[in-house]
Amino acid sequence: MEQYFQPEIECASREEIVKLQNERLVKQVKHVWDNVPYYRKKMEAQGVTPADIQSIDDLHKLPFLSKEDLREAYPYGLLGVPLKDAVRIQSTSGTTGKRVVAFYTHHDIDLWEECCARAIVAAGGSNEDVCQVSYGYGLFTGGPGLNGGSHKVGCLTIPTSSGNTDRQIMFIKDLNATILCCTPSYAAYLGERMKEMGMGPNDIPLKAGIFGAEAWSEEMRQDIQNTLGIKAYDIYGLTELSGPGVSFECSDQKGLHINEDHFIAEIIDPKTGEVLPEGTLGELVFTSIDKQAFPLLRYRTRDICSLTREKCPCGRTHVRMTKPKGRTDDMLIIRGVNVFPSQIETVLLNHGYAANYQIIVDRVNMTDTLDVHVEMTPEMFTDNIGEIEAKQKELVDGLKAMLGLKAKVTLVAPRSITRSEGKAVRVIDNRKI
Amino acid sequence: MSIKQISVFLENKPGKLQDMTTLLAAHNIDIRALSLAETKDFGIARLIVDDVFEAANVLKEDNFVASFSPVLAFEIPDETGGLNTLLQHFTDAKVNIEYMYAFLDGKNQKKAYMIFRVANTKDAEAALAAKGLTALSQEDIYNKF
DSSP: OOOOSSHHHHTOOHHHHHHHHHHHHHHHHHHHHHHOHHHHHHHHHTTOOGGGOSSGGGGGGSOOBOHHHHHHTTTTTTOOSOGGGOOEEEEOOOTTSSOOEEEEOHHHHHHHHHHHHHHHHHTTOOTTOEEEEOSOOSSSSHHHHHHHHHHHHTOEEEOOOSOOHHHHHHHHHHTTOOEEEEOHHHHHHHHHHHHHTTOOGGGSOOOEEEEESSOOOHHHHHHHHHHHTSEEEEEEEETTTTEEEEEEEOTTOSSEEEOTTTEEEEEEOTTTOOBOOTTOOEEEEEEESSOSSSOOSSEEEEEEEOEEOOOOTTSOOSOEEOOOOEETTTOEEETTEEEOHHHHHHHHHHTTOOSOEEEEEEEETTEEEEEEEEEOOTTTOOSOHHHHHHHHHHHHHHHHHHHSSOOEEEEEOTTOSOOOSSSOOOEEEOOOO | OOEEEEEEEEESSTTHHHHHHHHHHHTTOOEEEEEEEEOSSEEEEEEEESOHHHHHHHHHHTTOOEEEEEEEEEEEESSTTHHHHHHHHHHHTTOOEEEEEEEEOSSSTTEEEEEEEESSHHHHHHHHHHTTOOOOOHHHHHHHO
């Protein structure tokens, strides 16, 4: 039996959702026009005024905001309320340059935590559950977001934050944690560490995991589900919009429901900015219609995915996005071919390797090189060089089939690729371009 | 009787082999025989040690990947034609050798020992036994050299 945190919103009819979105959008555009001069200038430059925005059908008339805008407006340029009303900041990990800071009023924190609570309930959580939050706490939104969501659901919350893996495992066991929230790469690492400690999926009480903040493949999901003996749910979000919980998976695990009462999603052609029809792969753009302190309109996420309004068996009516294939910034262009780390991950997992890998890109004699470092495992090791080389070749062939590129596969010593407790460093690009 | 060889995965980089020997030395594990096979990126160290299980444990704890393989060990006289005579039996028994390595006996200077990896150890052992060749046991290895 599917459970909902706010069934009246999560299962509202299409008409009700559109009505709410129309009202909120019109109000939000006015709020931004009045309070965020940075965006008002952009609107004026495009010849748009709040009067032009009467419903969500007019959304396309508004200018985009990009990460560059956020950097330019740093720190206070996009703050939409007086300082006395702002109560919190969170900040991005700054993986692609200067950090971005986002602001929250009490209302903003409340809606963010509600979104996370919806995700926890969709993963089967209730006030009977013990929820361990192993996302980092602090500027990173993972810990605070899921912590707040877990409180709203009424779970007993264990705020372990990230790190100290053996203690994480001890708490899961001793306190009977049933739900784990962390990055997928950290979940995989926990599973690996458990194996080393001689523990299997039946030795821990976990039933579900809510994993996000990184793109991860379907194969990695299977892997985590098997090693931890849980159902693994994806959760998606960006600090710019609030944090985790912008969208989340239901029990059907076929796409992530976007919380449409707070965020309007569009898919655009990243080159032309043109809005693409439902089902087309493109860049995800969000308009935040209920946030006060950091009210971003048409924010380009750089995430590549598609949307579907097909009826979901879970009963939720909110639009679903596919698991992001990767960020436009994660995308590597190697010898003119677009490569996403998630594609490489899929090949590795399909061939029975762990999701611990590193991609090293370089340029030798004017040609790009792609070197995938994979850790040797006891399962694939034999005393026979020929057999190992045959397995290496299978991987090279698998990568070639997936990417259309010849990659080199280097087998490295176990545990030689650094495990991260937050976002994994998957790509090292040594090209001097 | 086949004996247990331990094979260890090593990256082909300076210091990696010594990381392994440092570990074994620290645990008083005596290497009786050793051969290395290498590719450009990685290598495999194949070892005969005095305590295979202890060796496997300490290697695993230190994040090395290691595996056991059965190998056949034979004692031959350390003299011209010694190996040739032994190999004649392999030829006669139609036993294919995947790899082999040799070492001399430090205690008994008249003997040499040959280690063979074959595809099917049991069958090879039986075929060679029929030719009158007896493979050394794990114990022989501990006691003899």
